Amino acid sequence: MRADELRRAWTEFFAARAHTDVPSSGLIPHHPTAPMFTNSGMMPFVPYFLGEEAVPYDPPRASSIQRCVRAGGKHNDLDAIGRSMRHLSFFEMLGNFSFGDYFKAEAIPWAWEFVTETLGLDGDRVWVTVHTSDDEAEEIWADGVGVPKDRIQRLDKDNFWEMGDVGPCGPSSELFWDFGPDLGPEGGPANPAAEERYVEFWNLVFTQYFRGPDGELTDLPSTNVDTGAGLERILGVLADSASLYAADTLSVLTDRAQEVTGKSFGNDRLADIALRLIADHTRTVAFLVSDGVMPSNEERGYVLRRVLRRAVYFSYLLGVEKPVLPPMIETCVDLMGDAYPDLASNADGVLTIVSREEERFRKTLKTGSVMLDDALEGLDTPEDQTPVLDGGVAFQLHDTYGFPLEVTQEILAERGVDLDVDGFETAMADQRARAKAAAKGSSVAVGDEIDAFRGILSESGPTEFVGRDLDSVTTTVVGVVPGPDEGNLAGTVSVFLRHSPFYAESGGQIGDTGEIRVEGGQADGARGEVLDTVYALPGLHRHVVRMTEGTFDLGSEVTATIDVERRADIKRHHTGTHILHWALREVLGDHVKQQGSLVLPDRLRFDFSHFQALTDDEIAAIEDLANHEILTNAEARHYEATMDEARDKGAIAFFGDKYGDIVRVLEAGEHSIELCGGTHVGRLGDIGPVKVIAEESVGSNLRRITAIAGTGPVERLRERERELTVVADAAGVPVTDLTAGVQKLREQVKEAQDELKALRKELSGSRAGDLADQAVDGVLVARVDGTERNDLREMAVSLRDRPDMRIVVLGGAPEGGGAALVAATTEESGVHAGELLGDAKKLIQGGGSNDPRLVMAGGKNADGVGPALDAVRAHLGS
Numbered sequence: 105m106r107a108d109e110l111r112r113a114w115t116e117f118f119a120a121r122a123h124t125d126v127p128s129s130g131l132i133p134h135h136p137t138a139p140m141f142t143n144s145g146m147m148p149f150v151p152y153f154l155g156e157e158a159v160p161y162d163p164p165r166a167s168s169i170q171r172c173v174r175a176g177g178k179h180n181d182l183d184a185i186g187r188s189m190r191h192l193s194f195f196e197m198l199g200n201f202s203f204g205d206y207f208k209a210e211a212i213p214w215a216w217e218f219v220t221e222t223l224g225l226d227g228d229r230v231w232v233t234v235h236t237s238d239d240e241a242e243e244i245w246a247d248g249v250g251v252p253k254d255r256i257q258r259l260d261k262d263n264f265w266e267m268g269d270v271g272p273c274g275p276s277s278e279l280f281w282d283f284g285p286d287l288g289p290e291g292g293p294a295n296p297a298a299e300e301r302y303v304e305f306w307n308l309v310f311t312q313y314f315r316g317p318d319g320e321l322t323d324l325p326s327t328n329v330d331t332g333a334g335l336e337r338i339l340g341v342l343a344d345s346a347s348l349y350a351a352d353t354l355s356v357l358t359d360r361a362q363e364v365t366g367k368s369f370g371n372d373r374l375a376d377i378a379l380r381l382i383a384d385h386t387r388t389v390a391f392l393v394s395d396g397v398m399p400s401n402e403e404r405g406y407v408l409r410r411v412l413r414r415a416v417y418f419s420y421l422l423g424v425e426k427p428v429l430p431p432m433i434e435t436c437v438d439l440m441g442d443a444y445p446d447l448a449s450n451a452d453g454v455l456t457i458v459s460r461e462e463e464r465f466r467k468t469l470k471t472g473s474v475m476l477d478d479a480l481e482g483l484d485t486p487e488d489q490t491p492v493l494d495g496g497v498a499f500q501l502h503d504t505y506g507f508p509l510e511v512t513q514e515i516l517a518e519r520g521v522d523l524d525v526d527g528f529e530t531a532m533a534d535q536r537a538r539a540k541a542a543a544k545g546s547s548v549a550v551g552d553e554i555d556a557f558r559g560i561l562s563e564s565g566p567t568e569f570v571g572r573d574l575d576s577v578t579t580t581v582v583g584v585v586p587g588p589d590e591g592n593l594a595g596t597v598s599v600f601l602r603h604s605p606f607y608a609e610s611g612g613q614i615g616d617t618g619e620i621r622v623e624g625g626q627a628d629g630a631r632g633e634v635l636d637t638v639y640a641l642p643g644l645h646r647h648v649v650r651m652t653e654g655t656f657d658l659g660s661e662v663t664a665t666i667d668v669e670r671r672a673d674i675k676r677h678h679t680g681t682h683i684l685h686w687a688l689r690e691v692l693g694d695h696v697k698q699q700g701s702l703v704l705p706d707r708l709r710f711d712f713s714h715f716q717a718l719t720d721d722e723i724a725a726i727e728d729l730a731n732h733e734i735l736t737n738a739e740a741r742h743y744e745a746t747m748d749e750a751r752d753k754g755a756i757a758f759f760g761d762k763y764g765d766i767v768r769v770l771e772a773g774e775h776s777i778e779l780c781g782g783t784h785v786g787r788l789g790d791i792g793p794v795k796v797i798a799e800e801s802v803g804s805n806l807r808r809i810t811a812i813a814g815t816g817p818v819e820r821l822r823e824r825e826r827e828l829t830v831v832a833d834a835a836g837v838p839v840t841d842l843t844a845g846v847q848k849l850r851e852q853v854k855e856a857q858d859e860l861k862a863l864r865k866e867l868s869g870s871r872a873g874d875l876a877d878q879a880v881d882g883v884l885v886a887r888v889d890g891t892e893r894n895d896l897r898e899m900a901v902s903l904r905d906r907p908d909m910r911i912v913v914l915g916g917a918p919e920g921g922g923a924a925l926v927a928a929t930t931e932e933s934g935v936h937a938g939e940l941l942g943d944a945k946k947l948i949q950g951g952g953s954n955d956p957r958l959v960m961a962g963g964k965n966a967d968g969v970g971p972a973l974d975a976v977r978a979h980l981g982s
Contacts, residue, residue, distance in 0.1 A: 145199030186381030204326030453695020495527020630654030
């Protein structure tokens with residue numbers, strides 16, 4: 105069976121049993137407790153299992169085929185990839201889930217039905233494990249399904265799932281395939297010596313308990329089912345192969361790896377490892393980049409870079425000098441693009457980013473490998489001890505040559521060498537040491553504040569945001585929390601309203617400001633200036649207020665009004681951000697993805713994935729596209745839709761953002777359609793002109809543009825015109841002739857400088873003649889003030905090169921201030937110029953070279969020139 109057939113069979117089987125088919129989420133999980141990458145099928149459903157969000161499926165059951173990565177943190181199998189037939193960094197997890205709906209009585213028979221009837225596997229080769237306490241599950245397997253009791257085994261820790269020390273938990277039941285006596289002894293999965301023979305391919309988790317802080321188990325109000333069945337494992341079982349690489353999603357890639365590298369399986373252990381590793385890592389790299397992760401030296405980007413460079417390094421060990429990942433990824437896209445359309449649509453961008461990263465690493469790979477070989481050859485270790493490589497060497501490989509630490513460790517392990525990891529960490533800490541600014545005075549809540557906010561949310565519910573339609577609203581105060589005693593927010597209060605027109609900072613858009621006031625009579629006409637609006641907790645708007653009159657009481661009726669002009673400026677820049685994003689993708693390519701943004705009243709900042717600095721022509725093309733689109737004055741439609749409806753329209757969802765089933769869509773004109781919850785203009789013409797004012801790097805493969813919109817470009821143009829007028833007046837020409845005028849002035853300045861240089865040279869020659877008359881026996885030590893350092897040097901050389909001159913030392917206070925000494929000697933003199941000025945340099949508080957024939961020394965102390973020349977005379981004995 106091929107992977108596409110298995111995916112289709114899974115989806116159809118559970119659709120027939122009223123399961124909603126949920127598309128795979130991305131590899132970047134969103135829950136606060138989530139690991140670095142999505143590493144299981146249940147990860148996207150955690151909020152439903154924990155009761156944090158309402159289950160959106162009717163009935164409350166779902167199925168999915170989830171792409172997963174295990175390549176960092178607790179679940180990290182990277183070291184085993186390629187060496188083991190049963191470890192992968194990327195895999196697909198088949199899942200069916202019940203959220204308080206069906207339980208063991210349905211989940212267990214369905215699992216057996218799918219395995220034995222849909223897949224047609226031999227039930228006599230399937231073993232089952234249940235938890236030691238789970239009599240119910242064993243009874244269903246034995247009496248309901250008919251599995252012989254001698255093939256049902258009870259295990260303890262291996263068959264009990266827990267989310268943490270406190271929280272939901274429950275027993276699990278697993279299915280194992282018996283690969284036969286060639287791979288191990290009898291005894292079933294309970295026999296530790298038979299793990300190669302009995303391989304788990306299906307796991308049913310029954311979440312039915314809650315473990316309290318005291319360790320006691322109590323029943324949950326509702327029970328859940330979480331199934332995880334590895335697609336590659338099932339394909340291996342169907343092929344009766346214990347190797348996951350029997351799956352066509354991997355076998356096709358290992359075949360391609362043989363073509364790309366020119367190596368074949370079965371001839372060399374290292375080649376076999378490398379071919380499997382390249383095939384596995386190809387999928388990991390392709391999907392991570394497609395999902396928005398960029399190679400970098402931080403967090404997810406570092407893991408991606410490590411995986412990518414690991415694949416490249418193993419190809420290098422095989423003697424392959426040409427790029428390997430681009431052709432591998434092309435095959436991966438052909439193989440999996442139908443199942444994962446995002447991978448196909450992002451293919452060009454993925455190939456561009458991966459090609460550049462591989463090319464960049466290959467430039468330093470050979471040099472770094474030679475350095476490592478030299479360091480290993482230089483190890484002097486007693487025969488009875490394991491060699492240890494200095495951590496500083498590993499750090500240099502990491503810092504200079506781009507070798508991830510783990511790759512270096514892997515190379516060393518192959519050669520039987522340990523690494524001084526502490527030394528590496530020390531070197532890394534020294535380099536990375538940086539001050540971390542405290543959040544003092546910010547709008548971030550801590551300690552008792554958070555408890556107060558939770559109480560307000562529990563008592564009054566979420567804030568109703570009315571600011572899309574209203575600039576002002578009369579509402580009720582539902583909470584007032586005193587602010588900090590120090591910092592920028594000292595003396596402020598946090599005010600909570602039942603309704604609010606104030607947008608709370610999110611999605612890159614800054615929070616609204618304005619005023620809250622009590623009209624006549626109540627609370628003595630209290631009034632407060634809203635300095636910022638943020639989320640105290642999800643759904644709860646926190647208005648940071650500095651009181652200007654009176655105080656607000658709980659239950660007071662107030663009028664809340666935003667700063668309308670400021671909001672209008674923010675809206676211009678926010679919608680302008682979306683238009684610029686579209687233009688960036690048009691000019692640079694679809695690999696451009698938002699990585700962060702900041703929308704302010706006077707400017708916007710947009711971070712995006714791209715691998716090199718933008719040229720002036722590219723920036724001009726982006727500005728032209730954006731402004732042309734704005735001039736159409738097309739409608740900007742901002743509305744709610746289901747996530748499926750938004751996807752069908754082609755709306756772009758952003759890396760790292762979490763979306764519910766109902767989302768806000770912004771259609772900004774004909775071309776830009778993106779998910780966004782901010783505030784926006786009604787028509788594109790309201791944005792006004794857009795101008796990019798800065799472009800810079802903010803990290804590896806990350807660029808940032810800063811732009812202005814609305815009246816900003818006009819104000820900037822006026823300022824530039826004023827500056828040009830000042831410059832033109834200084835140049836004595838009209839603004840229209842400024843370029844020619846400045847060029848003429850530059851030519852005049854150059855002519856004057858050349859003339860001055862010639863005059864100085866003539867003067868220097870004249871003075872040199874006068875000084876030469878002061879020489880005694882070819883030795884001259886003299887003071888010359890008011891001469892530039894270079895002229896002083898030329899004068900000394902000119903004097904030394906005269907007939908009968910042997911030693912020349914000049915000193916003085918140059919025009920630019922400070923002090924200068926120069927010594928020029930002939931070889932026949934036998935005098936070392938550097939040694940001649942050795943003590944003299946100290947007297948002017950300066951330094952210089954130690955050349956034997958010509959030394960120039962500069963210093964700060966002009967008063968030391970005379971004593972310095974006296975010291976030279978004393979050294980010469982004259």
